[in-house]
Amino acid sequence: MHSHITFGYPWQIFYGHLILTCILAPLLWLAFKRGWPVWVRITFALLTFWAVSAAAVVHFEFGLDRVPALTTESFLKSGTGKVLDMGAGTGRSSIMVLQARPNATLVALDQFGASYEQHFGEAGAPQQVLDIGQKRLHANFEAAGVDQRASILQGDMRKMPVETASFDAVVSAYAIDHLNREGRHAAISEANRALRPGGEFLLIVVTKDFWLNYTFGPLMLHGRMPSQQSWIDALEKYGFQVIESGTPPGTLYFLAKKK
Numbered sequence: 417m418h419s420h421i422t423f424g425y426p427w428q429i430f431y432g433h434l435i436l437t438c439i440l441a442p443l444l445w446l447a448f449k450r451g452w453p454v455w456v457r458i459t460f461a462l463l464t465f466w467a468v469s470a471a472a473v474v475h476f477e478f479g480l481d482r483v484p485a486l487t488t489e490s491f492l493k494s495g496t497g498k499v500l501d502m503g504a505g506t507g508r509s510s511i512m513v514l515q516a517r518p519n520a521t522l523v524a525l526d527q528f529g530a531s532y533e534q535h536f537g538e539a540g541a542p543q544q545v546l547d548i549g550q551k552r553l554h555a556n557f558e559a560a561g562v563d564q565r566a567s568i569l570q571g572d573m574r575k576m577p578v579e580t581a582s583f584d585a586v587v588s589a590y591a592i593d594h595l596n597r598e599g600r601h602a603a604i605s606e607a608n609r610a611l612r613p614g615g616e617f618l619l620i621v622v623t624k625d626f627w628l629n630y631t632f633g634p635l636m637l638h639g640r641m642p643s644q645q646s647w648i649d650a651l652e653k654y655g656f657q658v659i660e661s662g663t664p665p666g667t668l669y670f671l672a673k674k675k
């Protein structure tokens with residue numbers, strides 16, 4: 417059994433602001449010690465405050481390096497059922513569901529392709545990326561103690577290799593929002609096809625809110641993001657009824673039911 421979970425998001429996300437703090441704090445100290453002009457001292461003080469507070473937001477609010485609490489307790493309230501994770505990556509959203517719902521089983525679907533390489537830095541031949549991705553995901557499931565209830569499936573979430581109406585619930589976190597409009601619509605329609613009638617879909621996406629702009633500003637490479645209403649419109653268009661939505665920092669989530 418592996419001792420700890422490693423989600424493998426780029427280190428710059430976690431340590432970038434701390435590195436900046438290590439550079440800015442001594443400069444601030446020097447500015448006061450040497451009596452540099454007031455505007456220089458104020459600038460360094462503001463920049464240092466921003467770097468420290470942004471590091472705190474990244475660590476305590478975004479927490480991409482740990483398993484988050486289930487986004488909404490209303491998801492899979494029965495506590496049991498077969499769940500599909502669309503765009504499982506290194507397992508953060510899968511483990512979130514499996515730990516919160518200890519009687520559920522889960523299929524973790526990912527393409528393990530270009531988008532995987534881009535997020536988790538696993539460049540190489542397609543077969544290599546697939547092998548490493550699957551191994552890493554399995555290792556994380558083992559480390560989290562959920563491997564007996566999880567299986568891994570390679571596939572494109574726009575056209576999934578799964579039976580129609582074969583899942584009780586679908587989760588997808590920070591994955592469908594990486595597709596273009598056509599891809600997003602295809603994936604939402606596929607989520608609906610995979611679910612049995614009355615099945616639940618927990619869709620979690622990135623949103624450029626105050627917190628994301630505060631921490632990463634122009635460095636955030638997600639391009640133009642759909643509004644909350646356009647996600648709701650797309651969900652309704654493909655046969656879902658949205659029963660809950662929320663806006664935790666940097667995130668939009670929707671809990672929808674297949675009509």
Ligand SMILES: C[S@@+](CC[C@H](N)C(=O)[O-])C[C@H]1O[C@@H](n2cnc3c(N)ncnc32)[C@H](O)[C@@H]1O
Binds near residue numbers: 502507526532592594
């Ligand atoms: C940012 S990661 C999110 C991983 C995980 N859900 C989480 O919460 O950490 C996005 C994942 O979506 C996957 N992905 C992107 N496009 C996909 C597609 N068309 N089909 C299947 N997976 C895809 C990528 O390979 C990547 O692992």
